[in-house]
Amino acid sequence: MLQVAHRGFSSKAPENSVPAFELAVKKGFYGVECDIHQTKDGSFVVMHDPVLDRMCGVDLEIQDLTREEVRSHPIRAGKQIEDYPNLPIPLLEEYLEVMSQNKEVHPFIEIKDILSAQSLQKLVHLVKKYGLLKQTYFISLHADNLLGLKNTWGVSKSKLQFVYGATSFDRSTPVGEELIAWLIRKQYNLDSRHILIRADVTEALHKAGLQVNVWNVNEEQAAMVLERDMNVDMITTEVGFWDLKEE
Numbered sequence: 001m002l003q004v005a006h007r008g009f010s011s012k013a014p015e016n017s018v019p020a021f022e023l024a025v026k027k028g029f030y031g032v033e034c035d036i037h038q039t040k041d042g043s044f045v046v047m048h049d050p051v052l053d054r055m056c057g058v059d060l061e062i063q064d065l066t067r068e069e070v071r072s073h074p075i076r077a078g079k080q081i082e083d084y085p086n087l088p089i090p091l092l093e094e095y096l097e098v099m100s101q102n103k104e105v106h107p108f109i110e111i112k113d114i115l116s117a118q119s120l121q122k123l124v125h126l127v128k129k130y131g132l133l134k135q136t137y138f139i140s141l142h143a144d145n146l147l148g149l150k151n152t153w154g155v156s157k158s159k160l161q162f163v164y165g166a167t168s169f170d171r172s173t174p175v176g177e178e179l180i181a182w183l184i185r186k187q188y189n190l191d192s193r194h195i196l197i198r199a200d201v202t203e204a205l206h207k208a209g210l211q212v213n214v215w216n217v218n219e220e221q222a223a224m225v226l227e228r229d230m231n232v233d234m235i236t237t238e239v240g241f242w243d244l245k246e247e
Contacts, residue, residue, distance in 0.1 A: 001227045004031035004108055004236040006216050007048060011238045014055070014078025016046045018090050021098040025105050027240055031137065033108035034095050038119060043067035044092035044126070050112065056089070063113070067091065092123075096130040107132055108236075110163065111140040117148060124153045139191050139213075141166055146188055157187045161213055165193025175201045184208040191215065191236075194226060202231045 008020025009027060016034055024032040035048040039062055047070075053059045056073040075087040092109075099107045107127070115123065127133050134156075138149050141163035149155040162183060165171050174196045183190055183205065190205060194214035202212045215236035217223050223241055226232045 001223070001241075002030040002234040003240060004033050004106075004213065004215075004234055005029040005240070006033055006236045006238045007035065008032055009238075009240065011079055011218075011240075014075050014081050014084060014087060016048055016055075016090070017075055017078065017084065017087055018094055018098060019084055019087070020078075021090075021095055025098060025102050027242070029105060029240065030234070031106040031108045032099060033110060033139075033236060034090075034092075035110045035112050036092055036123075037062040037112050038115065039063070039065055039067045039070055041066045042119070042122070044123065045070050046090040046092060046095050048112070052089075092126060093130075096127065096132060099132060100130045103131070103135065107136040109136060109138055111138060111142065111145045114142045115145055115148070117152060120145065120148045120153060124149070124155070137161060139163055143186070143188070147186075150187075158189070158211070160188050161191035161211075162186075162188040163191045165196045170196075172196075174198065180204050183210060189213065194222065194232075194235075197226070197230055197232065199230050202233075206231070 005024035007015035009023040010020050012023050013019040021032055034046045036044045037047055037050055038044055051061050052073055055075050055077050057076050058073050062070055071088050127136050137159045139161040140146055146160045150160060175192055189211040191213040194217050197214055205212055211233040213234035214226055214232050217235045217237050218239050220241055223235055226235060
């Protein structure tokens with residue numbers, strides 16, 4: 001079972017922080033996922049939410065701030081935050097620097113915004129600068145991002161995942177035939193909320209040469225069912241199932 005660390009090893013350090021990424025690489029996850037937003041001045045910063053209130057305690061939108069303004073607000077929430085005072089929001093470059101230390105661990109970059117062709121180019125060139133393009137997975141709920149990465153920048157279809165189940169419209173709707181057909185036609189792999197998956201979904205996508213990643217799985221029993229009965233390819237988790245087996 002391939003395990004992907006959700007926002008880094010986010011049960012051991014604040015999500016989407018350099019310590020969480022470093023711990024995930026050290027632990028030996030197959031992949032380490034992060035989320036990116038673009039700032040007003042075109043930089044990429046690593047943060048799940050578009051607004052800084054939950055993690056930093058300030059009601060400011062990333063898109064309205066420069067990268068230095070974003071960096072002026074330290075992370076104030078998350079697991080073991082007391083061990084990490086004055087923890088800055090990472091730049092994408094800092095995430096990539098951590099990932100470049102072990103080329104056997106795969107970056108998973110979730111693109112939260114709809115990016116222009118110019119911004120997609122900047123993203124690809126940045127990943128390429130760190131020598132990570134071949135092993136990097138790009139995930140997004142915005143299909144235009146995936147289309148641009150595939151058609152314009154030549155990212156392999158095996159490294160593109162469409163996010164399903166993350167919006168108010170689809171968070172409780174199981175994966176259906178229409179979505180399966182669309183994924184097969186577009187040749188996008190699936191990154192789905194785990195409760196929305198069935199065995200026939202993975203079977204159909206596997207027959208088309210596509211993969212299934214599921215999130216966010218933090219219980220061992222659920223992971224076993226997804227692996228054994230649903231035959232998923234990857235499980236995105238905050239905990240890592242080595243630790244669960246040790247407890």
